[in-house]
Amino acid sequence: MNPVSDEDELDVPGARGPISAAVHALLAGDRQIDWPDIESADPYGEDLHLALHNCYELAYRGFTSVDADMEWDLELLELRARMEKHFESALRRDVPGGADLAAELETLVTEPAEAAGISEFLRTEGEWWHIREYFAHRSIYHHKEADPYIWAVPRLRGQAKAALVAVEYDEFGAGRAERVHARLFAELLAGAGLNSGYLHYLNQVPAPMLALVNMMSLFGLHRSLRGALVGHFATVEITSPPGSRRMVQALRRLDADPACVLFYTEHVEADAVHEQIMRRDVLGDLLRREPQLTESVVFGIQVTNLLEDRFEQHVLHDNWRAARTSLREPLPDPDAPARPPVGAAD
Numbered sequence: 001m002n003p004v005s006d007e008d009e010l011d012v013p014g015a016r017g018p019i020s021a022a023v024h025a026l027l028a029g030d031r032q033i034d035w036p037d038i039e040s041a042d043p044y045g046e047d048l049h050l051a052l053h054n055c056y057e058l059a060y061r062g063f064t065s066v067d068a069d070m071e072w073d074l075e076l077l078e079l080r081a082r083m084e085k086h087f088e089s090a091l092r093r094d095v096p097g098g099a100d101l102a103a104e105l106e107t108l109v110t111e112p113a114e115a116a117g118i119s120e121f122l123r124t125e126g127e128w129w130h131i132r133e134y135f136a137h138r139s140i141y142h143h144k145e146a147d148p149y150i151w152a153v154p155r156l157r158g159q160a161k162a163a164l165v166a167v168e169y170d171e172f173g174a175g176r177a178e179r180v181h182a183r184l185f186a187e188l189l190a191g192a193g194l195n196s197g198y199l200h201y202l203n204q205v206p207a208p209m210l211a212l213v214n215m216m217s218l219f220g221l222h223r224s225l226r227g228a229l230v231g232h233f234a235t236v237e238i239t240s241p242p243g244s245r246r247m248v249q250a251l252r253r254l255d256a257d258p259a260c261v262l263f264y265t266e267h268v269e270a271d272a273v274h275e276q277i278m279r280r281d282v283l284g285d286l287l288r289r290e291p292q293l294t295e296s297v298v299f300g301i302q303v304t305n306l307l308e309d310r311f312e313q314h315v316l317h318d319n320w321r322a323a324r325t326s327l328r329e330p331l332p333d334p335d336a337p338a339r340p341p342v343g344a345a346d
Contacts, residue, residue, distance in 0.1 A: 017047025191257030231300025
Protein backbone atom coordinates (compact mmCIF):
# COMPACT_ATOMS: atom_id res chain seq x y z
CA MET A 1 0.00 0.00 0.00
CA ASN A 2 1.35 3.41 -0.97
CA PRO A 3 1.72 6.02 1.78
CA VAL A 4 -1.15 8.48 2.04
CA SER A 5 -0.03 11.90 0.90
CA ASP A 6 -1.02 15.04 2.78
CA GLU A 7 0.69 17.13 0.12
CA ASP A 8 -1.47 20.03 -1.02
CA GLU A 9 0.94 21.43 -3.62
CA LEU A 10 -0.70 21.65 -7.03
CA ASP A 11 0.71 23.08 -10.23
CA VAL A 12 -1.50 24.68 -12.87
CA PRO A 13 -2.16 21.88 -15.37
CA GLY A 14 -1.16 22.17 -19.01
CA ALA A 15 -3.64 23.83 -21.36
CA ARG A 16 -5.99 21.84 -23.59
CA GLY A 17 -6.90 24.65 -25.97
CA PRO A 18 -7.14 28.45 -26.31
CA ILE A 19 -9.52 28.99 -23.38
CA SER A 20 -7.46 27.09 -20.82
CA ALA A 21 -4.31 28.70 -22.33
CA ALA A 22 -5.81 32.16 -21.68
CA VAL A 23 -6.65 31.21 -18.08
CA HIS A 24 -3.15 29.77 -17.65
CA ALA A 25 -1.63 33.04 -18.91
CA LEU A 26 -3.72 35.15 -16.54
CA LEU A 27 -2.79 32.92 -13.63
CA ALA A 28 0.86 33.45 -14.56
CA GLY A 29 0.42 37.23 -14.52
CA ASP A 30 0.30 37.78 -18.28
CA ARG A 31 -2.20 40.56 -19.08
CA GLN A 32 -1.52 40.55 -22.84
CA ILE A 33 -3.77 37.62 -23.60
CA ASP A 34 -5.82 36.85 -26.69
CA TRP A 35 -9.39 36.67 -25.44
CA PRO A 36 -10.77 33.32 -26.61
CA ASP A 37 -14.06 32.65 -28.40
CA ILE A 38 -15.94 30.96 -25.59
CA GLU A 39 -19.40 31.11 -27.11
CA SER A 40 -18.37 28.83 -30.00
CA ALA A 41 -16.59 26.31 -27.79
CA ASP A 42 -17.94 22.87 -26.91
CA PRO A 43 -19.80 23.51 -23.62
CA TYR A 44 -18.83 20.00 -22.47
CA GLY A 45 -15.35 20.03 -24.00
CA GLU A 46 -11.86 19.54 -22.63
CA ASP A 47 -10.70 23.12 -23.13
CA LEU A 48 -13.60 24.88 -21.47
CA HIS A 49 -13.84 22.53 -18.51
CA LEU A 50 -10.16 22.55 -17.66
CA ALA A 51 -10.23 26.35 -17.85
CA LEU A 52 -13.33 26.55 -15.66
CA HIS A 53 -11.92 24.03 -13.19
CA ASN A 54 -8.73 26.09 -12.89
CA CYS A 55 -10.77 29.23 -12.16
CA TYR A 56 -12.84 27.42 -9.55
CA GLU A 57 -9.78 25.87 -7.90
CA LEU A 58 -8.85 29.35 -6.68
CA ALA A 59 -11.90 29.14 -4.37
CA TYR A 60 -10.64 25.84 -2.94
CA ARG A 61 -6.95 25.22 -2.19
CA GLY A 62 -5.50 27.08 -5.15
CA PHE A 63 -2.20 26.55 -6.96
CA THR A 64 1.22 26.88 -5.38
CA SER A 65 2.47 29.24 -8.10
CA VAL A 66 -0.62 31.50 -8.09
CA ASP A 67 -1.20 34.36 -5.65
CA ALA A 68 -4.29 33.82 -3.50
CA ASP A 69 -5.62 37.25 -4.49
CA MET A 70 -6.18 35.96 -8.03
CA GLU A 71 -9.43 34.45 -6.73
CA TRP A 72 -10.93 37.94 -7.12
CA ASP A 73 -9.04 39.11 -10.21
CA LEU A 74 -11.53 41.05 -12.35
CA GLU A 75 -10.28 39.83 -15.72
CA LEU A 76 -10.31 36.22 -14.56
CA LEU A 77 -13.79 36.63 -13.10
CA GLU A 78 -15.02 38.09 -16.38
CA LEU A 79 -13.61 35.12 -18.27
CA ARG A 80 -15.10 32.72 -15.73
CA ALA A 81 -18.52 34.35 -15.98
CA ARG A 82 -18.55 33.87 -19.75
CA MET A 83 -17.63 30.20 -19.37
CA GLU A 84 -20.27 29.72 -16.69
CA LYS A 85 -22.97 31.27 -18.86
CA HIS A 86 -22.03 29.04 -21.80
CA PHE A 87 -22.00 25.90 -19.64
CA GLU A 88 -25.23 26.70 -17.80
CA SER A 89 -27.02 27.52 -21.07
CA ALA A 90 -26.09 24.09 -22.43
CA LEU A 91 -27.30 22.39 -19.25
CA ARG A 92 -30.64 24.17 -19.40
CA ARG A 93 -30.97 23.24 -23.07
CA ASP A 94 -30.20 19.57 -22.45
CA VAL A 95 -32.52 18.77 -19.52
CA PRO A 96 -36.34 18.83 -19.60
CA GLY A 97 -36.79 21.07 -16.56
CA GLY A 98 -40.16 21.42 -14.88
CA ALA A 99 -41.42 21.43 -11.31
CA ASP A 100 -42.47 17.81 -10.71
CA LEU A 101 -40.11 17.13 -7.83
CA ALA A 102 -42.09 14.09 -6.62
CA ALA A 103 -41.56 12.36 -9.97
CA GLU A 104 -37.84 13.14 -9.95
CA LEU A 105 -37.40 11.76 -6.43
CA GLU A 106 -39.40 8.64 -7.28
CA THR A 107 -37.10 7.96 -10.20
CA LEU A 108 -34.05 8.35 -7.98
CA VAL A 109 -35.23 5.81 -5.40
CA THR A 110 -36.47 3.24 -7.94
CA GLU A 111 -33.77 0.78 -8.89
CA PRO A 112 -34.15 -0.90 -12.29
CA ALA A 113 -34.88 -4.62 -12.33
CA GLU A 114 -31.50 -5.22 -13.94
CA ALA A 115 -28.73 -2.96 -12.69
CA ALA A 116 -26.51 -1.38 -15.31
CA GLY A 117 -23.80 1.25 -15.47
CA ILE A 118 -20.23 1.50 -14.29
CA SER A 119 -20.67 0.05 -10.80
CA GLU A 120 -22.51 -2.99 -12.18
CA PHE A 121 -19.83 -3.51 -14.83
CA LEU A 122 -17.16 -3.36 -12.14
CA ARG A 123 -19.15 -5.71 -9.91
CA THR A 124 -19.56 -8.42 -12.53
CA GLU A 125 -16.73 -8.24 -15.05
CA GLY A 126 -14.41 -5.31 -14.39
CA GLU A 127 -10.68 -5.91 -14.07
CA TRP A 128 -8.25 -4.24 -11.72
CA TRP A 129 -7.17 -1.67 -14.32
CA HIS A 130 -10.82 -0.60 -14.70
CA ILE A 131 -11.09 -0.11 -10.94
CA ARG A 132 -7.92 2.00 -10.79
CA GLU A 133 -9.04 4.19 -13.69
CA TYR A 134 -12.39 4.71 -12.02
CA PHE A 135 -10.64 5.78 -8.83
CA ALA A 136 -8.46 8.24 -10.78
CA HIS A 137 -11.54 9.82 -12.38
CA ARG A 138 -13.44 10.06 -9.11
CA SER A 139 -10.44 11.50 -7.25
CA ILE A 140 -11.17 14.89 -8.83
CA TYR A 141 -14.57 14.80 -7.11
CA HIS A 142 -13.71 13.00 -3.88
CA HIS A 143 -10.74 15.20 -3.01
CA LYS A 144 -13.39 17.91 -2.62
CA GLU A 145 -16.21 15.50 -1.62
CA ALA A 146 -18.52 17.71 0.45
CA ASP A 147 -16.76 21.06 0.19
CA PRO A 148 -19.08 22.83 -2.32
CA TYR A 149 -22.17 22.10 -0.22
CA ILE A 150 -20.83 24.24 2.60
CA TRP A 151 -21.58 27.27 0.43
CA ALA A 152 -25.29 26.46 0.80
CA VAL A 153 -25.25 26.83 4.58
CA PRO A 154 -25.46 30.65 4.86
CA ARG A 155 -28.13 30.61 2.13
CA LEU A 156 -30.54 28.34 3.99
CA ARG A 157 -32.69 28.90 7.06
CA GLY A 158 -34.38 26.91 9.78
CA GLN A 159 -34.53 23.13 9.65
CA ALA A 160 -33.07 22.99 6.14
CA LYS A 161 -29.89 24.71 7.36
CA ALA A 162 -29.64 22.59 10.52
CA ALA A 163 -30.23 19.32 8.65
CA LEU A 164 -27.78 20.07 5.86
CA VAL A 165 -25.12 20.89 8.46
CA ALA A 166 -25.88 17.55 10.17
CA VAL A 167 -25.22 15.68 6.92
CA GLU A 168 -22.06 17.70 6.30
CA TYR A 169 -20.88 16.90 9.85
CA ASP A 170 -20.85 13.22 8.90
CA GLU A 171 -19.15 13.94 5.56
CA PHE A 172 -16.37 15.73 7.43
CA GLY A 173 -15.80 12.84 9.82
CA ALA A 174 -17.99 13.92 12.75
CA GLY A 175 -15.09 15.89 14.18
CA ARG A 176 -12.44 13.24 13.52
CA ALA A 177 -9.89 14.05 10.85
CA GLU A 178 -9.18 10.40 10.10
CA ARG A 179 -12.88 9.83 9.25
CA VAL A 180 -13.27 12.74 6.82
CA HIS A 181 -14.57 11.18 3.61
CA ALA A 182 -11.95 12.92 1.48
CA ARG A 183 -9.28 11.40 3.75
CA LEU A 184 -10.88 7.95 3.38
CA PHE A 185 -10.72 8.34 -0.38
CA ALA A 186 -7.04 9.30 -0.17
CA GLU A 187 -6.49 6.06 1.75
CA LEU A 188 -8.47 4.20 -0.93
CA LEU A 189 -6.12 5.62 -3.60
CA ALA A 190 -3.08 4.57 -1.60
CA GLY A 191 -4.58 1.11 -1.09
CA ALA A 192 -5.02 0.77 -4.85
CA GLY A 193 -1.39 1.68 -5.48
CA LEU A 194 -2.29 5.14 -6.76
CA ASN A 195 -0.99 8.56 -5.82
CA SER A 196 -3.23 10.04 -3.12
CA GLY A 197 -2.02 13.65 -3.51
CA TYR A 198 -4.62 16.37 -3.93
CA LEU A 199 -5.87 16.43 -7.56
CA HIS A 200 -2.80 14.47 -8.63
CA TYR A 201 -4.61 13.05 -11.67
CA LEU A 202 -6.04 16.33 -12.93
CA ASN A 203 -3.91 16.26 -16.09
CA GLN A 204 -5.08 12.73 -16.92
CA VAL A 205 -8.80 13.06 -16.20
CA PRO A 206 -10.88 14.12 -19.23
CA ALA A 207 -13.77 16.54 -19.44
CA PRO A 208 -16.77 14.40 -18.36
CA MET A 209 -15.58 14.25 -14.74
CA LEU A 210 -14.36 17.85 -14.78
CA ALA A 211 -17.85 18.89 -15.91
CA LEU A 212 -19.42 17.10 -12.93
CA VAL A 213 -17.11 18.83 -10.47
CA ASN A 214 -17.54 22.18 -12.21
CA MET A 215 -21.30 21.81 -11.94
CA MET A 216 -20.98 21.50 -8.16
CA SER A 217 -18.81 24.60 -7.97
CA LEU A 218 -21.11 26.56 -10.28
CA PHE A 219 -24.12 25.75 -8.12
CA GLY A 220 -22.23 26.37 -4.89
CA LEU A 221 -20.76 29.74 -5.79
CA HIS A 222 -24.01 31.31 -7.02
CA ARG A 223 -26.76 32.05 -4.50
CA SER A 224 -29.29 32.10 -7.33
CA LEU A 225 -28.52 28.38 -7.87
CA ARG A 226 -28.83 27.30 -4.23
CA GLY A 227 -31.88 25.21 -5.05
CA ALA A 228 -29.95 23.40 -7.77
CA LEU A 229 -27.09 22.75 -5.34
CA VAL A 230 -29.46 21.18 -2.82
CA GLY A 231 -31.07 19.15 -5.61
CA HIS A 232 -27.67 17.87 -6.66
CA PHE A 233 -26.68 17.05 -3.06
CA ALA A 234 -29.93 15.16 -2.52
CA THR A 235 -29.35 13.17 -5.71
CA VAL A 236 -25.89 12.13 -4.55
CA GLU A 237 -27.13 11.00 -1.14
CA ILE A 238 -30.17 9.15 -2.51
CA THR A 239 -28.34 7.25 -5.26
CA SER A 240 -25.10 6.52 -3.41
CA PRO A 241 -26.01 3.41 -1.33
CA PRO A 242 -26.91 1.02 -4.21
CA GLY A 243 -23.85 1.98 -6.23
CA SER A 244 -21.63 1.77 -3.17
CA ARG A 245 -22.93 -1.74 -2.41
CA ARG A 246 -22.00 -2.84 -5.93
CA MET A 247 -18.55 -1.31 -5.51
CA VAL A 248 -18.04 -3.24 -2.26
CA GLN A 249 -18.89 -6.46 -4.12
CA ALA A 250 -16.54 -5.53 -6.99
CA LEU A 251 -13.65 -4.79 -4.67
CA ARG A 252 -14.13 -7.95 -2.63
CA ARG A 253 -14.28 -10.00 -5.82
CA LEU A 254 -10.92 -8.56 -6.84
CA ASP A 255 -9.45 -8.92 -3.33
CA ALA A 256 -8.78 -5.19 -3.02
CA ASP A 257 -7.03 -3.56 -0.09
CA PRO A 258 -9.36 -3.09 2.92
CA ALA A 259 -8.98 0.71 2.64
CA CYS A 260 -10.69 0.53 -0.76
CA VAL A 261 -13.59 -1.47 0.63
CA LEU A 262 -13.94 0.74 3.72
CA PHE A 263 -14.61 3.87 1.69
CA TYR A 264 -17.66 2.31 0.04
CA THR A 265 -18.99 0.49 3.11
CA GLU A 266 -18.91 3.87 4.86
CA HIS A 267 -21.08 5.34 2.11
CA VAL A 268 -23.56 2.47 2.16
CA GLU A 269 -24.21 3.09 5.86
CA ALA A 270 -23.96 6.87 6.08
CA ASP A 271 -25.82 7.77 2.89
CA ALA A 272 -28.79 5.54 3.68
CA VAL A 273 -29.43 7.83 6.67
CA HIS A 274 -28.55 10.98 4.75
CA GLU A 275 -31.12 10.16 2.08
CA GLN A 276 -33.97 10.51 4.57
CA ILE A 277 -32.56 13.70 6.09
CA MET A 278 -32.10 15.31 2.68
CA ARG A 279 -35.60 14.44 1.48
CA ARG A 280 -37.55 15.25 4.63
CA ASP A 281 -35.60 17.92 6.50
CA VAL A 282 -33.59 19.72 3.83
CA LEU A 283 -35.77 19.61 0.70
CA GLY A 284 -39.01 19.55 2.67
CA ASP A 285 -38.23 22.57 4.80
CA LEU A 286 -36.49 24.51 2.02
CA LEU A 287 -39.47 24.24 -0.33
CA ARG A 288 -42.00 25.02 2.39
CA ARG A 289 -40.16 28.28 2.95
CA GLU A 290 -39.25 28.99 -0.68
CA PRO A 291 -41.58 27.06 -3.00
CA GLN A 292 -40.35 29.16 -5.91
CA LEU A 293 -37.09 27.14 -5.77
CA THR A 294 -38.82 23.91 -6.82
CA GLU A 295 -37.82 24.25 -10.46
CA SER A 296 -34.24 24.98 -9.43
CA VAL A 297 -34.13 21.83 -7.27
CA VAL A 298 -35.49 19.78 -10.18
CA PHE A 299 -32.87 21.36 -12.44
CA GLY A 300 -30.11 20.29 -10.03
CA ILE A 301 -31.37 16.70 -10.00
CA GLN A 302 -31.69 16.50 -13.77
CA VAL A 303 -28.30 18.07 -14.43
CA THR A 304 -26.63 15.62 -12.04
CA ASN A 305 -28.17 12.71 -13.91
CA LEU A 306 -27.27 14.21 -17.28
CA LEU A 307 -23.60 14.65 -16.40
CA GLU A 308 -23.35 11.25 -14.70
CA ASP A 309 -24.82 9.69 -17.85
CA ARG A 310 -22.27 11.52 -19.99
CA PHE A 311 -19.49 10.29 -17.70
CA GLU A 312 -20.77 6.72 -17.95
CA GLN A 313 -21.02 6.95 -21.74
CA HIS A 314 -17.42 8.13 -22.02
CA VAL A 315 -15.91 5.67 -19.57
CA LEU A 316 -17.90 2.50 -20.10
CA HIS A 317 -19.36 2.58 -23.59
CA ASP A 318 -16.92 4.72 -25.56
CA ASN A 319 -13.74 3.28 -24.05
CA TRP A 320 -13.90 0.29 -21.70
CA ARG A 321 -16.23 -1.66 -23.98
CA ALA A 322 -13.67 -1.06 -26.73
CA ALA A 323 -10.83 -2.19 -24.42
CA ARG A 324 -9.34 1.33 -24.30
CA THR A 325 -8.26 3.51 -21.42
CA SER A 326 -10.87 6.10 -20.43
CA LEU A 327 -8.18 8.50 -19.21
CA ARG A 328 -6.21 10.90 -21.38
CA GLU A 329 -3.29 8.50 -20.98
CA PRO A 330 -3.04 5.12 -19.24
CA LEU A 331 -2.03 4.99 -15.61
CA PRO A 332 1.68 4.23 -15.22
CA ASP A 333 1.91 1.23 -12.95
CA PRO A 334 3.93 -1.79 -14.04
CA ASP A 335 2.70 -3.75 -11.01
CA ALA A 336 -1.00 -3.53 -11.89
CA PRO A 337 -2.53 -7.00 -12.43
CA ALA A 338 -3.81 -5.93 -15.86
CA ARG A 339 -3.42 -2.85 -18.03
CA PRO A 340 -5.45 -1.45 -20.89
CA PRO A 341 -3.98 -1.20 -24.36
CA VAL A 342 -2.05 2.00 -24.98
CA GLY A 343 -4.19 4.60 -26.70
CA ALA A 344 -5.62 7.54 -24.84
CA ALA A 345 -9.28 8.40 -25.00
CA ASP A 346 -10.30 11.38 -27.07
